[in-house]
Amino acid sequence: MKSAVFFERDGILNMVQPGLYGPTTPRSIGDFQMIASAVEPLRQLKAAGFVLIATTNQPGLSLGLQSRRELDLMHQLLRQTFPIDDIFVCAHSEMDGCNCRKPKPGLLFEAAFKWHLDLERSFVISDKWQDAQAAHQAGCLCFLIKSPWNGNARYDCLLPDLDSAAQKILQLQGAATSLVN
Numbered sequence: 001m002k003s004a005v006f007f008e009r010d011g012i013l014n015m016v017q018p019g020l021y022g023p024t025t026p027r028s029i030g031d032f033q034m035i036a037s038a039v040e041p042l043r044q045l046k047a048a049g050f051v052l053i054a055t056t057n058q059p060g061l062s063l064g065l066q067s068r069r070e071l072d073l074m075h076q077l078l079r080q081t082f083p084i085d086d087i088f089v090c091a092h093s094e095m096d097g098c099n100c101r102k103p104k105p106g107l108l109f110e111a112a113f114k115w116h117l118d119l120e121r122s123f124v125i126s127d128k129w130q131d132a133q134a135a136h137q138a139g140c141l142c143f144l145i146k147s148p149w150n151g152n153a154r155y156d157c158l159l160p161d162l163d164s165a166a167q168k169i170l171q172l173q174g175a176a177t178s179l180v181n
Contacts, residue, residue: 001118005045005169006108006140008126009056009087011147012162013038013078022128022149025058027066029073034081041166046083048170051115054078054087055107055131061091086111103133103153108140125165129153143168 010016015033016023026032046052060066075087088107090100100106112119124135124142129151135142136154143165144155159165 001116001121002051003049003121003173004051004053004111004115004117004119004123005166006111006122006124006131006135007042007052007054007084008124008128008131009054009078011127011149012125012145013054013082013084014074018148025056025060026074027060028070029077032074032077034077035162038162039082041163042082042084044170045166048173050169051086051117052082052084053111053115054082054084055089055102055111056087057090057092057102057130059091059093059101061089062093062096086115102128103130103137105134105138108134108138112138123165123169125162141172 007013010025011023013035015035016025042052058071061068061071078084088111090107092098092101108119111117120139122140124131124140127145127147128149132142132144132153132155142155143157143159144150145162145165146158146160157168
């Protein structure tokens with residue numbers, strides 16, 4: 001089975017704006033700005049053999065605030081910019097009670113099934129408590145990037161940026177590999 005690194009899309013791979021109740025995610029391709037500093041850490045993780053997967057809650061789809069076409073254009077740009085293997089989206093609102101909306105782990109389980117992943121050897125990188133909770137429920141290690149949206153969820157490591165998280169994962173992978181050999 002393979003190991004993966006899951007990335008929260010908004011705030012880790014693309015810019016967000018602070019909102020009253022949390023980050024405001026872009027709803028159109030014109031507002032969608034990549035975080036250029038994320039390219040190199042993702043490239044290093046990909047070169048180390050990890051499956052790279054972006055996950056995102058996008059309730060704007062079910063609420064009629066965003067078109068599927070705009071979301072598809074954003075994800076096309078994500079795939080062109082970063083060496084990611086897949087993108088998993090929950091299009092439901094919080095009121096729908098689905099199993100795929102983070103903080104529930106449904107997106108992680110769906111990706112594990114599709115990509116034959118060992119979740120206990122996989123990682124989640126995010127700046128939000130919802131991803132930390134989903135990671136914990138799925139058995140992944142969670143590295144939170146320090147932000148106003150960390151909340152009180154359980155996480156395994158709090159780091160200043162994506163590059164630090166990627167280096168920590170590579171360090172752990174190297175330690176695990178040397179133990180096996």
